[in-house]
Amino acid sequence: ATAGTRKIVSATNIAETSSTIPGIRHLVDPGLSKQAIFDPQTGMTTLELTAISQSSATQR
Incomplete structure (x- = not known):
């Protein structure tokens, strides 16, 4: 995402094994x-x- 915009991530069990997304500060x-x-x-x-x-939950 460009500077000043937000990334929205929806965590699933797939998120436990996928790579880290840079710039994520909060996760729902x-x-x-x-x-x-x-x-x-x-x-x-x-x-x-x-x-x-x-x-x-910790791994997500």
């Missing part, structure tokens, strides 16, 4: 992640919104 992180959960009763996998761990 909802603390949630979609996890693939297998239900043996139905035999299906669904995406469920779950809270992330403290270590994941």
Whole structure:
């Protein structure tokens, strides 16, 4: 971004492994992640919104 403008970053679990973005001072992180959960009763996998761990939040 040019000088005097803001960068907006939405943190995801992908942000844990990606490279650092220069110039970021603040980050908004909802603390949630979609996890693939297998239900043996139905035999299906669904995406469920779950809270992330403290270590994941720190790494983001």
